[in-house]
Amino acid sequence: MTARSKTSLDLKVEALPGVGTESAKLLERLGIRTIGDLLWHLPTRYLDFSNIRPVRQLLADREQTTEAIVGSIGQRRTARGQMMTEVELLDPADLRPSGVKATWFGRQFIKERFREGQLIRLSGKATWFGRSLQLSNPKVEPADAERVHTGRMVPVYKLTEGLKEGHLRRWLHTAVEGAPKRSPVVSEVPDELPPAIRERRELLPLPEALKEVHFPSTEARLIEGRRRLAFDELLVLQLGLAQRRARWQRDAKAPKLLSSDALVRDWIAGLPFTLTAGQLAAFDEIRADIGRTIPMSRLLEGDVGSGKTVVAALAARIAVASGAQAALMAPTELLAEQHFRTLTMLFANGGPAVRLLTSSVTASDRREILASLASGELDVVVGTHALVVEGVEFKTLGLAVVDEQHRFGVRQRTTLREKGVDPHLLLTTATPIPRTLTQTIYRDLDLSVLKELPAGRQDIRTEVRPPEALPKVWPWLRDHVANGEQAFIVTPRIDPSDGDDSSPSAIETFDELRAGPLKGLRIALLHGRMPAKERDATMRAFAARELEVLVATTVVEVGIDVPNATVMVILGAERFGLAQLHQLRGRVGRGDKRSFAVLVSDDASDSERLQAMVELKDGKPLDGFALAQRDLEIRGAGEFLGDEQSGVDELRIVDLKDVDPRLARETAEDADAILGTDPTLERPEHAGLAVAVEALWRRYALA
Ligand code: ADP
Ligand code: MG
DSSP, X not given: OOOOOOOGGGSBGGGSTTOOHHHHHHHXXXXXXXHHHHXXXXXXXXXXXXXXXXXXXOOBTSEEEEEEXXXXXXXXXXXXXXXXXXXXXXXXXTSXXXXXXXXXXXXXXXXXXXXXTOEEEEEEEEEEETTEEEEESOEEEETTSOSSSSSSEEEEOOXXXXXXXXXXXXXXXXXXXXXXXXXXXXXXXXXXXXXXHHHHTTXXXXXXXXXXXXXXXXXXXXXXXXXXXXXXXXXHHHHHHHHHHHHHHHHOOOOOOOOOHHHHHHHHHTSSSOOOHHHHHHHHHHHHHHTSSXXXXXXXEEOTTSOHHHHHHHHHHHHHHTTOEEEEEESSHHHHHHHHHHXXXXXXXXXXOEEEEOTTSOXXXXXXXXXXXXXXXXXXXXXXXXXXXXXXXXXXXXXXXXXXXXXXXXXXXHHHOBTTBOOXXXXXXXXXXXXXXXXXXXXXXXXXXXXXXXXXXXOOEEEEEOGGGHHHXXXXXXXXXXXXXXXXXXXXXXXXXXXXXXXXXXXXXXXXXXXXXXXXXXXXXXXXXXXXXXXXXXXXXXXXXXXXXXXXXXXXXXTOOOTTEEXXXXXXGGGSOHHHHHHXXXXXXXXXXXXXXXXXXXXXXXXXXXXXXXXXXXXXXXXHHHHHHHXXXXXXXXXXXXXXXXXXXXXXXXXXXXXXXXXXXXXXXXXXXXXXXXXXXXSGGGHHHHHHHHHHHHHHTOO
16 A cells, blocks of 8 residues: 655644644644644534625524624623623715624624724624614624635534634634635645546545535535535445455355255244244345355344344254354343243254353353364354353354344454354344444345234333322332232432432432332342342342342343233433333333333423334334434434444444435445455555545444
8 A cells, every 4th residue: 555645734733824832732632633634623513604784784683794894892891890892883885883783792802903994794693682783792804804704604613622713713714725825735635536436426526525514615515515525434434344244255154054945844833933924034034145155244133022033043943954053142141041041942842952151150061061062062052242252162153143232343253263164143133223324334234124023912001201200100010010910110320329410220219119109019129230140130030020020220131031020110211212212111011911111201301202102103103113213313323333332433424313325325336336346445546445444444443
């Protein structure tokens, strides 16, 4: 790869006229060291001052621009001791008072910079003050000056303490428009996009796009400029994803897992229930994938209880029938145990041998399991991600099923590779992933979706209530318990010292309920700071109906199956995402009894969002996908891109919650076309793209 030759973009910001040492220090706090960095400090929003009106025709309460002559300048201290500068504005048409005043608070410079009789341009909002209009703290510059702060779409930037917005805007203006006798540095920004693509997609050249994004000539040009920057960012993302996928498909070699139709039909017929159409379709897709030597990378999405584990178990049977092994990995020990029970039940008559590998397995059992996996004697193992990924050697791992960890990375996939054989990978998740994300950041995975729940599942009657209603909720909950049913009470945090908000905590709630409204019930506390053993014991006691009520944080895991639990009360519901509420709610309604969820929130402003949990479509509650999409729109992508540790966060320009489908499609096509001729981005004309892919990958730790 050739290093790009040095340009002005590599110069320290001080090289820009007007930026001194002090300013450079402030800019450094924003991560800006070079002029190039500065150019990529993009506006967060714009003030639209492009509406220009004569001073006497200013309208109240909207942003606009006018030109006026400075009349008398007065200064005084307000009652609160603040300096106020007041300028009488004269109409340039007749030099008479316009009746409009401009006032500034605490801004000494106005008096120093402007003098009586000067023609100035002002932008801002006018408001009525008694009977005259007044512009408060308008932006202002001499009327014969270039439009930087007034009279146009004006960019607004993220600042840091001590940095003046006017200064930052001025520097960026210099960078994109140039200074007297200096060409703008933006013109040196290298355009890495192959020209053919730029032309076909009708994109602005990069320097022009940057200029329009900082100082738009019109709103339409701004949109064009942003489209160009978004295109680049998405293209680079798509290239990285496609390369990763191609590498995986080319270098990895998986065993062909095949079994006869007759066998498969027998297994399905032997299940204690009829598969849903969705399960059958997903299974067909998986079966086709694992019959090839290209390793499968498939994501199986389906609501809690939609029957994903069953589909995975069928795939595992094909693996075993083909002489390979299968591993099923869960995020927690409890879930691993549950999967183990499901598999044991499904494999009861004539199925393969299954063992459970968790940290509670005795040392000698563990040795035995590991040995039998290495020798190939044991067909199927169920365990936690950590245990299976890190410490196990298989004879031939044909299929790895990974539950609830959809960002399962390449590094982990590589660890699963044994003796030159790569397993087929099936990721299962109950976290519905919105389309805009499956078309972008998850594009390297194939998708199977279980849309329906098995027949006979009950809708969970859901209500949103304020905390004032709780005195009625608790006796109602007691009635259900008296009926032999069980209840969950979920809170957003463990104890009152977590976070600075006032939402209910598990510990307080537990103490209050036990001493008061739920006195006499068999009630226990469950949260993430309890030792794992104690947590498991509590959960087990609840599953065994030794406990009636569980006060818990969200450690009540995804997928936990307690069919006798019918009541879910979620306190501080405004703290949770809709997809998360949906999953929590899925802890109940797993048996044949009528189940209920009560979402308690004192945040009236949030109640519309929470109502989505109650909303019906075609007589059915919104499914996890609809709720996830709603969440994405309201709360952003953070929830889907996973935990902060992974560093996966919003992209810089593209808003993942609102990706233009056309842009997603175009960049995907172009990425494939580029890689079709140059799979490793080795060609000189792709050097810039290769660097960009690497940088994006590092930044988002996507590897
Ligand atoms: P998921 O993993 O998607 O949460 P599971 O595969 O664990 O769902 O299935 C949830 C429960 O539903 C299990 O008890 C399973 O045996 C049962 N189940 C799965 N598929 C069906 C079906 N088609 N009909 C009836 N019950 C089913
Ligand atoms: Mg499951």
